[in-house]
Amino acid sequence: MGRAxxxxxxxxxxxxxxxxxxxxxxxxxxxxxxxxxxxxxLTETPRFWPARPILDHFAAAVRAAGFWTxxxxxxxxxxxxxxxxxxxxxxxxxxxxxxxxxxxxxxILMVFVAQTAPWSALLVPVYIIARDANMLDRxxxxxxxxxxxxxxxxxxxxxxxxxxxxxELEEAALMDGCGRAEAFRRxxxxxxxxGLMSTSLFGFITAWxxxxxxxxxxxxxxGDRTLPIWLSGFSNVFGTDWxxxxxxxxxxxxxxxxxxxxxxxRVSSGMIAGAVKG
Amino acid sequence: xxxxxARTARRTLVIQPRMRRTGVLWPYLLVAPAxxxxxxxxxxxxxxxxxxxFQHFRLGELIRGGADFAGFANYAEALGGPEFWxxxxxxxxWTAVNVVLIMVIATAVALMLPHLGRRMRLAVMSxxxxxxxxxxxxATTIFQWLFQSRLGVVNWLLVRLxxxxxxxxxxxxxxxATFAILVALVVWQSVPxxxxxxxxxxxTIPGELYEAARIDGASAWQVFGQVTFPILRPLFGxxxxxxxxxxxTCFAQIWAISKGGPGGATxxxxxxxxxxxxxxxxxxxxxxxxxxxxxxxxxxLVIHLRRMFREEGGA
Numbered sequence: 001m002g003r004a005x006x007x008x009x010x011x012x013x014x015x016x017x018x019x020x021x022x023x024x025x026x027x028x029x030x031x032x033x034x035x036x037x038x039x040x041x042l043t044e045t046p047r048f049w050p051a052r053p054i055l056d057h058f059a060a061a062v063r064a065a066g067f068w069t070x071x072x073x074x075x076x077x078x079x080x081x082x083x084x085x086x087x088x089x090x091x092x093x094x095x096x097x098x099x100x101x102x103x104x105x106x107x108i109l110m111v112f113v114a115q116t117a118p119w120s121a122l123l124v125p126v127y128i129i130a131r132d133a134n135m136l137d138r139x140x141x142x143x144x145x146x147x148x149x150x151x152x153x154x155x156x157x158x159x160x161x162x163x164x165x166x167x168e169l170e171e172a173a174l175m176d177g178c179g180r181a182e183a184f185r186r187x188x189x190x191x192x193x194x195g196l197m198s199t200s201l202f203g204f205i206t207a208w209x210x211x212x213x214x215x216x217x218x219x220x221x222x223g224d225r226t227l228p229i230w231l232s233g234f235s236n237v238f239g240t241d242w243x244x245x246x247x248x249x250x251x252x253x254x255x256x257x258x259x260x261x262x263x264x265x266r267v268s269s270g271m272i273a274g275a276v277k278g
Numbered sequence: 279x280x281x282x283x284a285r286t287a288r289r290t291l292v293i294q295p296r297m298r299r300t301g302v303l304w305p306y307l308l309v310a311p312a313x314x315x316x317x318x319x320x321x322x323x324x325x326x327x328x329x330x331x332f333q334h335f336r337l338g339e340l341i342r343g344g345a346d347f348a349g350f351a352n353y354a355e356a357l358g359g360p361e362f363w364x365x366x367x368x369x370x371x372w373t374a375v376n377v378v379l380i381m382v383i384a385t386a387v388a389l390m391l392p393h394l395g396r397r398m399r400l401a402v403m404s405x406x407x408x409x410x411x412x413x414x415x416x417a418t419t420i421f422q423w424l425f426q427s428r429l430g431v432v433n434w435l436l437v438r439l440x441x442x443x444x445x446x447x448x449x450x451x452x453x454x455a456t457f458a459i460l461v462a463l464v465v466w467q468s469v470p471x472x473x474x475x476x477x478x479x480x481x482t483i484p485g486e487l488y489e490a491a492r493i494d495g496a497s498a499w500q501v502f503g504q505v506t507f508p509i510l511r512p513l514f515g516x517x518x519x520x521x522x523x524x525x526x527t528c529f530a531q532i533w534a535i536s537k538g539g540p541g542g543a544t545x546x547x548x549x550x551x552x553x554x555x556x557x558x559x560x561x562x563x564x565x566x567x568x569x570x571x572x573x574x575x576x577x578x579l580v581i582h583l584r585r586m587f588r589e590e591g592g593a
Contacts, residue, residue: 012390016398019387023405023470027412029431030420046431088315091308101305107313112586114320118575120529120548121568124555125327126319131340148319151312209413211530216552228415232534242423249416260411 027253034058034247041243057243061251064237064244066222066230074208074227077139081146082203085154086196088147093158094184098167115152123216130217137221145213150203157202161195162188201259208256227252324572331566337559345562352566361542362550362567366574369526369546372461376525379465381518384472389502391477403477406470414467418534421463425449453543456536460544463531468524472517479513480506512585519582526575547571 033041035053061067095101096108126145127136135141165188173183211228218224230237231252238244331352333345356362387406391399412420425432427448436444449455483506491501507514529548532538538545538553545553548571555564 012393013398015390016394016402020402020405023409026420026424027408029424046434088311092312095305095308099305107309109587110316112583114316116523116579116582117320118527118572120527121571122323123552124561124564124568125323128561129323129326144319148315151315155312211415211534231415231419234419245419246423249419253413253416256413257411260407
């Protein structure tokens, strides 16, 4: 009995180690490659430990033409989309959570439809519409697209947070002579802070990682590209310099990793709401 | 009791007039911006796509504007040629292989987690979160490096294990090999979400149920089939439908690694639609393929939406 149990335990731990290795190794390999001297990258027998870690590859990635422009573009587009989504989603979420009106169920259905919309099937029409509107190769176009892709789950999650605030709190404020808007601003809004925080971080990840639309809508002007597009063409930028390529990938991943650390436990429920996915 | 009554009275006295004064337009004003966003950037592109699929819309029309009605010509062209059906078969294979692998591996990992020691469990879960946090484009770049022909660590490992034919093997020159790498990439990226969500569901099942099943002499398989799975069936359904939608419409991974190549071996429907629009300037044919893609997804979408609506929409 004892022996069979020990064997089972060992097999289980071995399997767990296997899962751990497979899930961590690619990221580990990226970071290690970024820190390795080029000689160690170019050996036929790979080195799994950085004997002499260096920062040269990061310097090469940061010095690459346009790196800071792409970084700024990505940040501007992402922040713009997230802020816009919050500002638009907040009143809509309030209307859905607190008010009764005709068409409410229809609106909720629309939000769900938007949440599961096959966006990659819309690349061609969005390209044509953007072209007709003279909006190709312009960052605001991307901001608008990311705004709409993040809007549905922002509404759904904020609605959940608003519904969790007891209506009595608002009513108390109303009786104290606040207007509806003021009651919302003074009572509900502060309680929504965690909700606003996590939804905007999810929006950040979605927009920061987006590739398909950036690839379809930013074609001519190099200066309007975002980081994912730049990274996808790494062989044009770095050739076969895998150290610099991996350093660039690491720098691209860093903000997302920070956001994940902040979110931690809320990640799973947010994903179900359709938050983040490539 | 008296307080509640008083509160209700006050509510009718104070709140109601306010609500009436603000009028019935209020909710509509609040949702108007969101609605405008959906209409302009979701409904309109979708409608435009359907319209273009019925037009003669190529490079000339793109530049000049104005397009002639073409009836079902584009659909006839797509459905009549062998290429489209090859893409459909490939897309179904792609979806089936990925979703089955994701669900099987994720279920195994989720079932394994509760039996691990605390530290090992935390380590595995942290590893999963790390994978999950990896941006798609970082992942595609990493996989290209892992499978690099001369210096890639995968080829080195395979040669070490005795598969000498992999020395300097160029994965991305072969259709089947590229397809396999893309499957590995998508499965690697998708398992953490499914596994952690299933694990979260598992932890809600009361331990007494397992206890009872074990006392009745149930084997591990029977416990899974008669206790775990029935309870988590809605969660399994939700995750499976989400994964089907995500994998079927997957674009970024494929485009960044192979652009549908080599020789079209990794062109699934969304990639194929974009290809013919972008490189052949056949916006009409591309739109027809996109529309057919959405139609094919519709059953899964409707099932998923009905579930979402039943669970959340009613409240």
